[in-house]
Amino acid sequence: xxxxxxxxxxxxxxxxxxxxxxxxxxxxxxxxxxxxxxxxxxxxxxxxxxxxxxxxxxxxxxxxxxxxxxxxxxxxxxxxxxxxxxxxxxxxxxxxxxxxxxxxxxxxxxxxxxxxxxxxxxxxxxxxxxxxxxxxxxxxxxxxxxxxxxxxxxxxxxxxxxxxxxxxxxxxxxxxxxxxxxxxxxxxxxxxxxxxxxxxxxxxxxxxxxxxxxxxxxxxxxxxxxxxxxxxxxxxxxxxxxxxxxxxxxxxxxxxxxxxxxxxxxxxxxxxxxxxxxxxxxxxxxxxxxxxxxxxxxxxxxxxxxxxxxxxxxxxxxxxxxxxxxxxxxxxxxxxxxxxxxxxxxxxxxxxxxxxxxxxxxxxxxxxxxxxxxxxxxxxxxxxxxxxxxxxxxxxxxxxxxxxxxxxxxxxxxxxxxxxxxxxxxxxxxxxxxxxxxxxxxxxxxxxxx
Amino acid sequence: xxxxxxxxxxxxxxxxxxxxxxxxxxxxxxxxxxxxxxxxxxxxxxxxxxxxxxxxxxxxxxxxxxxxxxxxxxxxxxxxxxxxxxxxxxxxxxxxxxxxxxxxxxxxxxxxxxxxxxxxxxxxxxxxxxxxxxxxxxxxxxxxxxxxxxxxxxxxxxxxxxxxxxxxxxxxxxxxxxxxxxxxxxxxxxxxxxxxxxxxxxxxxxxxxxxxxxxxxxxxxxxxxxxxxxxxxxxxxxxxxxxxxxxxxxxxxxxxxxxxxxxxxxxxxxxxxxxxxxxxxxxxxxxxxxxxxxxxxxxxxxxxxxxxxxxxxxxxxxxxxxxxxxxxxxxx
Numbered sequence: 001x002x003x004x005x006x007x008x009x010x011x012x013x014x015x016x017x018x019x020x021x022x023x024x025x026x027x028x029x030x031x032x033x034x035x036x037x038x039x040x041x042x043x044x045x046x047x048x049x050x051x052x053x054x055x056x057x058x059x060x061x062x063x064x065x066x067x068x069x070x071x072x073x074x075x076x077x078x079x080x081x082x083x084x085x086x087x088x089x090x091x092x093x094x095x096x097x098x099x100x101x102x103x104x105x106x107x108x109x110x111x112x113x114x115x116x117x118x119x120x121x122x123x124x125x126x127x128x129x130x131x132x133x134x135x136x137x138x139x140x141x142x143x144x145x146x147x148x149x150x151x152x153x154x155x156x157x158x159x160x161x162x163x164x165x166x167x168x169x170x171x172x173x174x175x176x177x178x179x180x181x182x183x184x185x186x187x188x189x190x191x192x193x194x195x196x197x198x199x200x201x202x203x204x205x206x207x208x209x210x211x212x213x214x215x216x217x218x219x220x221x222x223x224x225x226x227x228x229x230x231x232x233x234x235x236x237x238x239x240x241x242x243x244x245x246x247x248x249x250x251x252x253x254x255x256x257x258x259x260x261x262x263x264x265x266x267x268x269x270x271x272x273x274x275x276x277x278x279x280x281x282x283x284x285x286x287x288x289x290x291x292x293x294x295x296x297x298x299x300x301x302x303x304x305x306x307x308x309x310x311x312x313x314x315x316x317x318x319x320x321x322x323x324x325x326x327x328x329x330x331x332x333x334x335x336x337x338x339x340x341x342x343x344x345x346x347x348x349x350x351x352x353x354x355x356x357x358x359x360x361x362x363x364x365x366x367x368x369x370x371x372x373x374x375x376x377x378x379x380x381x382x383x384x385x386x387x388x389x390x391x392x393x394x395x396x397x398x399x400x401x402x403x404x405x406x407x408x409x410x411x412x413x414x415x416x417x418x419x420x421x422x423x424x425x426x427x428x429x430x431x432x433x434x435x436x437x438x439x440x441x442x443x444x445x446x447x448x449x450x
Numbered sequence: 451x452x453x454x455x456x457x458x459x460x461x462x463x464x465x466x467x468x469x470x471x472x473x474x475x476x477x478x479x480x481x482x483x484x485x486x487x488x489x490x491x492x493x494x495x496x497x498x499x500x501x502x503x504x505x506x507x508x509x510x511x512x513x514x515x516x517x518x519x520x521x522x523x524x525x526x527x528x529x530x531x532x533x534x535x536x537x538x539x540x541x542x543x544x545x546x547x548x549x550x551x552x553x554x555x556x557x558x559x560x561x562x563x564x565x566x567x568x569x570x571x572x573x574x575x576x577x578x579x580x581x582x583x584x585x586x587x588x589x590x591x592x593x594x595x596x597x598x599x600x601x602x603x604x605x606x607x608x609x610x611x612x613x614x615x616x617x618x619x620x621x622x623x624x625x626x627x628x629x630x631x632x633x634x635x636x637x638x639x640x641x642x643x644x645x646x647x648x649x650x651x652x653x654x655x656x657x658x659x660x661x662x663x664x665x666x667x668x669x670x671x672x673x674x675x676x677x678x679x680x681x682x683x684x685x686x687x688x689x690x691x692x693x694x695x696x697x698x699x700x701x702x703x704x705x706x707x708x709x710x711x712x713x714x715x716x717x718x719x720x721x722x723x724x725x726x727x728x729x730x731x732x733x734x735x736x737x738x739x740x741x742x743x744x745x746x747x748x749x750x751x752x753x754x755x756x757x758x759x760x761x762x763x764x765x766x767x768x769x770x771x772x773x774x775x776x777x778x779x780x781x782x
Contacts, residue, residue, distance in 0.1 A: 056557060063553035066506050067546045073516050074542055077531030084520050085528030085600065089747030092521020093754055099510065099517045100762035106507040107769045111776060114503035118776050130769075165748045403535045403606060416543060420550055427557050 004397055006406035007079040010413060012382070014072055016375055017417045021065030023374060026139050026184065027191030027222065028058040029109075029132040034218050036125050045444070049436060050215050051128075052116070054195075057431050059113050064424055066106065071413070079406075083389050083399035086162065090155055091145045093167040098141035104134035139187060140180045147175035150381070151244045152390050174244055178237035179381075185226045185233055186377065190370025192223015193330060197367020198432055200360040209438035213354055220363070223370070224334035230327055235290065242291035245391060246300040247309065248384040251316040253287055254280070255301050262287040262299040267321060270313040275303060277317065311386045319376040319383070326373035333366050453753065454522065454746035458735070460759050461518040462728045468511035469724060470629065470717050473622075475505040477630025479548060479576020480623070481650060482569055493646060494569065497630075500637045502556065503777045507770065509549070521755050525600055526735045526745040530586075533595045533602045537585045537610050544579030547571060580626045581619035585610055588618030591727060592673045593737035614665070614672020621661040625720055628654035632700065632716040635709040637778075644709070651704050651712070659697070662723075675737055679730030689729065693722040 001009070032054045039047035073095070077084045108130040115124060148154075154170030155162040196219040199212040206212065242249045249255075254270035254277030255262060264287040268280025285295040292299075302310050336359070344353040354360070389396040436444075478497040485493040520527040531538065555568030589595065589610035596604040609615075631651035635644045669677035680686055700715035733741045746752060 060553055060557050063506065063549050066509065067549040070509070070513060070545055071542045073513055074531070074538055077520060077527050078535050078538060081528035081532045084531070085525045088520040088524025088527060089522075089751040092517065092524070092747070092751065093758065095517045096521050096755055096758045096762075099514045100758070100766060102513065103507065103510045103762075103766050104769060106510050107766075107773045110503040110507055110773055115776055165750060167751055167754050401532055401535065402602070403532065409539050412539075412543070416546060420546070423550070423554055427554060430559075431557070 001407050003404060003406045004400050006410045007400050008396065010406065010410040011075060011079055013410070013414055013417065014068065014075055015378065017421070018065065018068040018072055019374055019378060020371060021061050021068060022139060023187035024058070024061045024191050025065045026135045026187040028054060028061070029128055029135055030188065031191070031195060031218055031222060032058065033125065033128040033132050034222070036128055040121055040125060046211055046214050046441065049211060053431065053435055055113055057428055060424060060427055062109060064420055068417070079401055080389065080399040081401050083394065086394060087390060090162060090165050090167060090170045091148045094141040094144040094171055098138050101134045101137040101141060105131055105138060108134070136184060139184060143180045143183045144171055144176045146381070147179040148173045149389065150179070150385055150391050151175035152393050157393065175240050178233065178240045181233040182230070182237045185230045186370065186374050188226040189223050189230055189330060190374050192219050192226065193370040194367050195219035196223055197364050200363035202432070202435065203354070204357065204360050204364070206438045209441060211436050211441050216354055220337055224337050227330040227334040231331060234327065238290055239292070245385070247302065247305045248311060249291060250300060250302045251311045251313045251384050252320040252380065254313060254317040255287070255299055256303050258298060258301040258304055260288065260298040261285050261296050264290060268317070270317050272313050308387065311384050316380055316384045319379040323373045323376040323380060326369040330366060330369050333362060452743070453749065453756065454742050457518065457522040457752055457755060458742045461515055461522070462724065464511050464514045464518065466721050466724050468508070468515060469625070469720055471504070471508040472511055473580065473626040474629040474633050475501045475508055476548070476576045476580045477626035477628070478634070479573045480627040481630055481634070481647070483573035483577065484650070489642060489646060492643060496634060496638050496643055498556070500634060504773060505549070505552065507773060518755070522747050522752060523735060523742070523745040524747060526740050529595065529597050529602055529736055529740060530590060533604060533606065533609050534586050534589055535606055537582050537589070541579060541582040541586060544575050544582055548575035548579055551575060577623060580623040584619030584622030585615040587622070588615030588673070590736055591618070591676045591731055593675050595736055595739070597736070597739040612672060614668045617661065617665045617668045617672070621658070621665050624654055624657040624661050625723070628658050629716055629720060632704070632712050636713055648704055648707065652701070655701055655704070673737070675734070676727065676730045680726060683730070685729065689722060689726050693719060693726065696722060
């Protein structure tokens with residue numbers, strides 16, 4: 001393995017690991033906040049129990065997210081000193097803002113987790129809201145920095161050096177809005193679906209458990225609404241990619257030839273040596289419509305670009321397909337859930353909308369889809385930008401550290417993260433297993449009533 | 451004052467706050483390992499309660515230092531991350547293990563053997579991480595990182611694999627353990643526990659003194675420029691005087707059990723030590739080839755960064771104060 005490949009692998013592995021905790025760190029506080037707000041409004045103890053149990057899981061995940069995020073902030077320099085030395089002054093700004101957002105998040109999370117008995121209920125809910133808000137902002141700032149790598153702006157190149165730097169313009173790059181929108185929605189959708197899947201699984205075993213029903217309703221509402229909105233932001237992002245990175249769009253679709261009225265491929269395996277994508281189902285004109293809003297628009301193919309400026313096509317295309325498939329499946333499931341809710345409400349039996357075992361089973365199966373979509377989506381974004389680290393400006397190979405033997409830290413961090421993943425999953429399973437049984441919930445309520 | 455000097459000052463201030471707050475959290479881990487006697491369990495519990503709600507927020511000071519470094523002084527960040535790749539990587543592993551082991555211990559089975567295993571990992575990581583942080587800072591001060599045309603020419607080992615950086619490493623560990631012990635005397639109303647940590651604070655304070663001397667002696671060859679700055683400049687005498695006053699003040703107040711004052715003295719002592727280093731190294735950012743001015747980002751970046759730092763601080767400090775008031779109200 002070359003040092004460049006080892007550095008890329010370590011970065012990819014660190015990001016792939018961290019993004020799970022980052023996404024949960026964005027969405028979980030929002031779910032907790034809803035549960036706590038419902039408790040304050042209805043005085044139903046079950047929502048308080050729920051907020052507290054979710055908070056325990058979040059505490060574990062947040063700690064892993066905080067330390068793996070620290071690793072990343074250093075890895076930017078450890079692995080890509082050429083990039084940071086060049087770009088730090090242009091895109092350090094969103095990272096600085098992220099620093100403060102993360103600060104706010106950590107402070108109020110401390111208050112939220114340890115302050116149940118120490119602050120009044122409203123102040124506690126406020127702390128939860130601050131965690132949810134600053135968590136979302138943290139994610140947005142980091143994605144803005146990534147968007148700049150795709151659509152670099154806010155400087156002029158003179159003799160290969162950036163001059164006339166404008167950090168505000170760099171933050172306002174054309175990819176920033178579509179990328180942050182897409183990632184923020186993804187965080188809520190993916191987390192909502194995982195949480196819904198876990199509680200659906202528990203409901204299949206313990207069907208009348210009010211605790212899990214309340215949890216499922218909140219998680220599904222958040223995950224479902226965002227999953228339905230997500231294709232819209234995806235469309236916005238695809239149009240932005242078409243404009244700023246046509247070669248990446250061609251890789252999404254395994255589009256080798258330049259074509260007007262290009263078809264959208266479903267599935268298919270790109271053959272880079274032969275320059276064709278085989279075995280795909282082609283929907284006529286759809287790619288031109290999706291990318292440019294015009295059925296006859298011309299879509300540039302990979303062959304338009306020099307071979308040393310093309311990303312690896314197969315991995316980008318296949319990842320893109322997986323992401324889209326997961327996203328569509330989640331949207332369909334969310335619509336199904338929404339219809340169930342509306343029908344039952346019309347029939348005045350709203351409380352039974354989660355009583356279908358078939359629906360619950362589908363939710364269990366769909367639990368990992370959002371995170372598969374996030375992981376493959378980032379593969380699409382990052383591998384699709386190769387061979388550039390700053391699109392069109394700096395190659396990844398120019399940015400890498402001169403440090404030899406990079407396979408050692410790559411393997412070390414991989415083993416460390418595998419270990420952390422095991423322990424985290426084990427501890428979360430323990431938390432889930434310790435959730436209240438249906439009979440316990442009923443008993444407690446009977447006691448309260450008496 | 452130059453804009454880049456102000457930014458560098460904010461960076462040092464963040465580092466000082468990281469040492470005073472985050473550093474003490476590592477020190478807590480040290481005392482977790484050295485918890486012994488019939489009150490060992492109560493000592494551990496006190497440490498866990500003291501750092502539980504605040505360690506993640508305290509940790510962000512380090513992130514802020516890094517972010518200011520790579521936004522305000524990008525070439526310096528690139529050079530440090532290249533020359534000190536190995537100690538920084540080890541430092542990160544320490545950071546990961548410390549934070550996760552502490553959290554896992556809180557949420558894992560409350561059975562003795564399980565808890566002991568996490569405690570051991572937590573406390574060992576709490577010892578290794580400050581040493582590596584000190585090694586990194588010692589290497590930056592040492593003057594053995596050489597740079598030509600923006601590229602590191604001194605290799606990946608020579609600048610940090612030397613007695614001076616490691617002496618700084620153990621000095622940092624002693625300082626953090628000292629801070630933690632002093633703070634912990636204020637975290638409990640129980641006399642016996644107070645006495646336990648008072649004794650630990652006195653021992654750690656003595657270790658700080660010995661290690662300070664060793665660092666100073668090794669600096670003769672290990673960090674000649676910084677030592678020259680410390681021992682010869684006009685301000686050095688005043689600074690030493692202040693450090694000495696606070697150090698003796700910390701001992702005296704600990705001896706006479708005036709813990710609130712001891713805390714002020716200990717924090718002031720650590721602050722003076724870090725400021726002393728910063729002034730001695732000024733205007734160098736990475737000894738000897740990179741200065742604050744030569745590494746500074748363009749003016750517009752520094753201006754915006756300063757605005758962000760001021761605005762961030764205005765939002766941050768009230769929240770931070772609120773956090774400490776909630777969890778440390780008995781002791782503030």
